[in-house]
Amino acid sequence: MQIDHRVERVNTIVIGGGQAGLSTGYHLQRRGVPFLILDACDRVGDVWRRRWDSLRLFTPARYAGLDGMRFPAPPHSFPTKDEMADFLETYARTFALPVRSGVRVERLSRQDTGFLVVAGAERFEAENVIVAMSHYQRPRIPPFAADLAPDIVQMHSAEYRGPSQLRPGGVLLVGAGNSGAEIALEVARSHETWLAGRDPGHVPFRIDGFLARWLLVRLVLRVLFHRILTVATPLGRAVRPKVLHVGGPLIRVKPKDLDAAGIQRAGRVVGVRNGLPLLADGRVLDVANVIWCTGFHPGFSWIDLPVFGPDGEPQHDRGVVRDQPGLFFVGLHFLYAFSSTMIHGVGRDAARIAAEVSRGRRIDSQPMARSRYSADAMGRARSSSATTRAGRADAPVRRPHAAPRWLSGSRGASARDRDAVPGEPADRTLSASDGSSLRRG
Structure with missing residues (x-):
């Protein structure tokens, strides 16, 4: 069988069809930049549909919309993960964004004529490539997990859907971030439950309370x-390493809830030890289930370009890779702000990157890449009453260097003592469970 390796040429390729990719596409479209969004999922929003069944956003619906479209729910409600998935699909359809689903990018490299994007038998050549996804994609599970007894049910939080997947008996959740804490509350209704890991701190108010609704959340x-x-800002630069390498605070769950x-x-x-989880204090837990809420490994090994620093993070200036003209990132944790992976914050970064692409591209007559959605949807989009939030760069704000306690975790124990697994970073789920930041974990 002969494989067709013809190259499809597009001015700009956006890799990732989640909220970061769709928001980027919206702003590229407004600037008249020809582009194509490649997404590994079979359907827009599937990255949300695959999360556990009871998941809700941490942010109210009024902050869950994307530029050009409000979230269709009461402003102070907390949308479910399926409602978020359907919203993203509607967003792509309304603005006729050219999303090509079921296309998993395997390699990104540069050649004389531009960037080469390889996805199975498909080849794409582009002047610009925007990587619109989180750096952390591959579930992180410690090697010793393979030594657990074969009758223990174990899974990563990315595979968890609900308590029906578990055996009768105790459950150990490894990783006490947002995913671990929320799943622990759910399984504790039917199973004896242990939660292992450091205390990441918590937001000191109820996000669904009256005061939070009208003042604190805003x-x-x-x-x-x-x-x-x-x-x-000085405070932002001080907090950023903690957010990248430790994770964010608990948002909905409080220690007293646990x-x-x-x-x-x-x-x-x-x-x-003897097929059972061993704790640092020497205890062995006789459990029937283990859920690893230990975060994700970096997932950019397919980027065959010298863009990574010693810490493995992409080197960029607010998403612009200066050493690789035409390469951009959107959706990275703390790309510019704490909100960069959150739904309400990704639009500012996307607008800025779209402006960079528009300024740098050659003027040509290349048509817009074809969408899988009907082109007449553009008329509905233009007549929509949804409000558009323009992305703006914010002026620096002077603040003291000390970070709030709830962003820095609990006091007293060392980071080593608080880790769920030795040598493993904390669960990075402010962005995963929320999708208001999309970190899966």
């Missing part, structure tokens, strides 16, 4: 996360 999401905690549910706290899981 201040935290729109001011603290979006304007103060940025790379342009205590009230009867969830037992455990220290680090350091290995396996």
